[in-house]
Amino acid sequence: MFVLEVFISGLLSGVMYSLVALGFVLIFKASGVFNFAQGAMVLLAALTFVRFIEMGIPLWLAAIMTFGVMIVLAIFIERFLLRPLVNQPLITLFMLTIGLNYFLEGLAQAVWDAEVHGLDIGIEDVPWVGLEQATGLLISMFDVISALIAMGLVIILSIVFNKTKVGRALRAVSNDHQAAMSVGIPLNRIWVIVWAMSGLVALVAGALWGTRLGVQFSLSIVALKALPVLILGGFNSIMGAIVAGLIIGASEKLGEVFLGPYVGGGIESFFPYVLAMMVLFWRPQGLFGDVIIERV
Amino acid sequence: MTATEEIQSAADQRISDEVLMSVRNIRLSFGGVKALRDVSFDIAKGEIRAIIGPNGAGKTSMLNVINGVYHPQEGTIFYKGKTGLMKPHEAATKGISRTFQNLALFRGMTTLDNIMTGRNMKIKRNFLWQALRWGPAQREESENREAVERVIGFLEIESIRKTPVGRLPYGLQKRVELGRALAAEPELLLLDEPMSGMNVEEKEDMCRFILDVNDEFGTTICLIEHDMSVVMDISDRVVVLDYGSKIADDTPNEVRANQAVIDAYLGVSH
């Protein structure tokens, strides 16, 4: 019974990892770059959201307004960072996202502040009574609802990217920039869309994690939890991000319970990396990543 | 009528006097390299126009200028009588499709998806409706599928419809790339060395497809080749570039006899 409880709550937190990993995957697919600033975007979104709420703006409106801010950010990033650097080596773009990370962290705290803000999105962190009575399982209501929200967003994003014109365009861009433009896909607009989408992902992740941990600087580090998920699932696979998030969520909790006592606990913080490394030896492109065939 | 005259009069009917594209005094350099030096020529509606020249002559650069990949330092381009700098995706919306010298396919996608991408501009409906599978959006999707199937039938690639293109042999990949360009139903089709890296049989197939496209759909074609012999048979008029300059612009027969062209191909120093 206890094992099942651990497993389920692991899966539920895994959904959150999937969500954050998706933010990375979207940008990686569209521009081939690992967006180091994803964590800062989570922080910025959460901080903006919580400060709007503190101003007395209703929850739903504050969410929309924060999404608006993330869209504006996406437009700025495309116009002033990506466009001038088009055709530069990927390492340059990567360095750029590192710079962007510090800039956004600074900006978020300069415009708002560096205090810890409690965030209440109206979901209580209490056991799900109905489930407990029916099955005896002790699962947090908050975990369930936030997992549902994350899952909803993941499903919407997968539909958009698998079934729509924008999705086809994104897949085209991720395959070949030149060819994508030659069939009439405006690269710049796709970049804005993708960064805005990953801004939305940052907002949802920031709001859910912020409720749990309080909105504070450490939120930007939480995003790094997605790194082993990406290694495991493959940097360019939406499906990979989803499945790997669940695997890591469940296995790190189970690892903590079963292996933790032998090594003095604290497994959660490094276990995902160990798992990801093992997968790397076996499948360097991740579980779902595209096979990379080097032309020599 | 002799055979040549017959071909000539057929060509006259196909090609109108109307100029589809006019390239005027194009200069393009990359740092110190002068890729194009004051190049001018035009493309008549309905013709097959070839650009030939030795490697490094500036042919690909010319094509890239035409569809807006590069913006020249000097010179103007008139397309359908209008001038103005275009970006590649705008060129595509205005009916200019192209293929690339070094293949630019969406390698992770199937043949079908690659060619479907060529229909990108034909898809108007908002993505929300598509996701919700709303009637008119569905209808549009099936129209596009039909168009793609026609292209697949035309190029005789039914059997590789579901194959990821990265797994196809080079010659077939080139054919898929042509298919993607055709799916857009272009008015002007730009082909950068469509026959490079192919065996004799594949080259013959490709020549046939190019002629058929021009014949059946009236598509204007501008194609690049560095191997002179291949294009001579299928093109109406030929521009010859050498070291970024135009050294000849004439019918295939005239060009073949042109001393400057022969010298350029034999590598006679200037």
Ligand SMILES: Nc1ncnc2c1ncn2[C@@H]1O[C@H](COP(=O)(O)OP(=O)(O)O)[C@@H](O)[C@H]1O
């Ligand atoms: N993007 C570029 N950057 C720098 N030089 C280039 C670039 N593209 C082409 N060139 C140079 O311009 C000249 C013409 O090249 P290109 O148009 O590819 O010739 P062709 O297609 O006739 O072989 C060559 O000297 C080539 O090195």
Ligand SMILES: [Mg+2]
């Ligand atoms: Mg070339």
